[in-house]
Amino acid sequence: MEPVVTKSLPRQPGSPARPDARAGLMLAMATAGFAVTFWAWALLSPLGATLRDQLQLSSLQQAVLVAVPVIVGSLGRIPVGALTDRLGARRMFPVVALLTAVPVLYLGHGATSLTGYLVGGFFLGLGGTTFAIGIPFVNAWYPPRRRGLALGIFGAGMGGTAISAFSTVQLTKAFGHSFPFDVVAAVLAGYAVLAFFVLRDRPDRPHATGSLLGRLAMALRMPVTSQLSALYAVAFGGFVAFSVYLPTYLVTSFGLDRGDAALRTAGFVVLAVAMRPVGGWLSDRLDPVKLLVAVFAVVGVLALGAAFEPPLVPVGTALFLGLAGALGTGTGAVFALVARLVAPTEVGAVTGVVGAAGGLGGFFPPLVMGAVYSATGAYLLGFVLLAATAAGAGVLTATVIRRRAA
Incomplete structure (x- = not known):
């Protein structure tokens, strides 16, 4: 039996008719960026039990400590998605990766109290926003008939959380508390440099207009x-x-x-x-x-x-x-x-809201x-x-x- 094929939508402005030769490289770079920032985003969760004993936390305090970066990362996708529509992933990916390295280093070397970890975890949430950067970026590089697979491959970068789950505790036991944070910070900095030189937004991608708040309000009303x-x-x-x-x-x-x-x-x-x-x-x-x-x-x-x-x-x-x-x-x-x-000019803003709903839904x-x-x-x-x-x-x-x- 032949598969049922959906009715094709008319090609929207900014939608490529066929994949560009660079599309595969751009997809690989976006997926790598998503994975390494999600690795950083999930650093505190595997250490929850250790931090509970070290800081003498209650179960509620431990839950809040682990939840803060997740909540911030989920909600932060809303403005980051809208900014990506305006500025492009070429700028957003390196900036977010570098900024995420700052709280990673602070948590590895500077945080010594519950308040310190909560502050660090708040800013660590920035690493969870890159989902809203990659979706519009990949969407622009692929024609409609190829976007499902391309976006699915990019979405597999959420496996960065599994890297953290498998490695953080083991690296801490083997090399000390700060080591996994140092490794992740180095990876984030290396990715930021590589992304700066390699990532390119599609030249004919549509550029969003209007203010950030106006565009967010429009996306929420849709x-x-x-x-x-x-x-x-x-x-x-x-x-x-x-x-x-x-x-x-x-x-x-x-x-x-x-x-x-x-x-x-x-x-x-x-x-x-x-x-x-x-x-x-x-x-x-x-x-x-x-x-x-x-x-x-x-x-x-x-x-x-x-x-x-x-x-x-x-x-x-x-x-x-x-x-x-x-x-x-x-x-x-x-x-x-x-x-x-969703129209190409609105994909980032809508992705931010949808991504936030997914994160909070958990x-x-x-x-x-x-x-x-x-x-x-x-x-x-x-x-x-x-x-x-x-x-x-x-x-x-x-x-x-x-x-x-x-």
């Missing part, structure tokens, strides 16, 4: 912004929520030790990251609306299956790996829709799961709520988004 934000909050937010809370769930429900739970969670993260380009690639060849409807249906069904806590091996493992694959595919498909439904499920377990002693209701949320996202996609994409 119905497509809120609709795509809702979908990304479920897809990417679900990925973030599982990557944060899955270790706790595995320890609590199945009695795994923390090391085993962390390794299984790493497998979940790696699979989700790997499936993001697949979601973009499928969106280039199939109807991305139908793909997203299928993704949310799969998430709903698997969440209901997990609600009954089947044995971890093999059923539970299969359920969670299925969730990882579906959520990863969904994140790629959502931004394939952004490229199709905070509520762990809170809900914790509250549900505290109240009932089981996770059943939490997974049922996840299934209901996925069903709602599927309905939104099948109705409102389908009409908009027609």
Whole structure:
């Protein structure tokens, strides 16, 4: 059976008819920049338990310390995306990489108290904004029929958080507290220099006009912004929520030790990251609306299956790996829709808002799961709520988004 191909949108001004010879290099540079800044952005999370003991923090203080850079990075995507529409990634990537190196060095050498780490974590959040730089940059370099895969490959740079998860604690134990921060700062500085000489915005890319606040207000008023934000909050937010809370769930429900739970969670993260380009690639060849409807249906069904806590091996493992694959595919498909439904001059501003929604969407499920377990002693209701949320996202996609994409 031949794949169903979506109706092509008219070529928008600034949309290349075919890939430029430099597009692959630009995509590689953007993906590398996304990965190294996300590596920096995630430095504090693996050290949460260590810092709790070192600074004698309460559980709430530890949670706030880890959450600050994530919240700032998510919200910071909104102005950074709008600035990228105006200034271009050629300027924004090197500047953000260099500025991120400053709090990284401070956290490695200057922070000694909770207040110091909170201040450093606040500015470390800047590293989480580069998602909103890369999306409009890659979008401009690729024609519509290739954007899904290209944006999916760029999005796989979120695997920088996995680099931090795998390396930070080990490097700290082997070489001391400041070493991983020094390594990341050096990598950020090296990338900034390389990006300055190599990165180039597409010469015919559309340049946004108007004030920053005016353009942000316009993006927020666009119905497509809120609709795509809702979908990304479920897809990417679900990925973030599982990557944060899955270790706790595995320890609590199945009695795994923390090391085993962390390794299984790493497998979940790696699979989700790997499936993001697949979601973009499928969106280039199939109807991305139908793909997203299928993704949310799969998430709903698997969440209901997990609600009954089947044995971890093999059923539970299969359920969670299925969730990882579906959520990863969904994140790629959502931004394939952004490229199709948003004018090139607005991609940065809309990406900033949608990206912020995805990042913030990952905070509520762990809170809900914790509250549900505290109240009932089981996770059943939490997974049922996840299934209901996925069903709602599927309905939104099948109705409102389908009409908009027609």
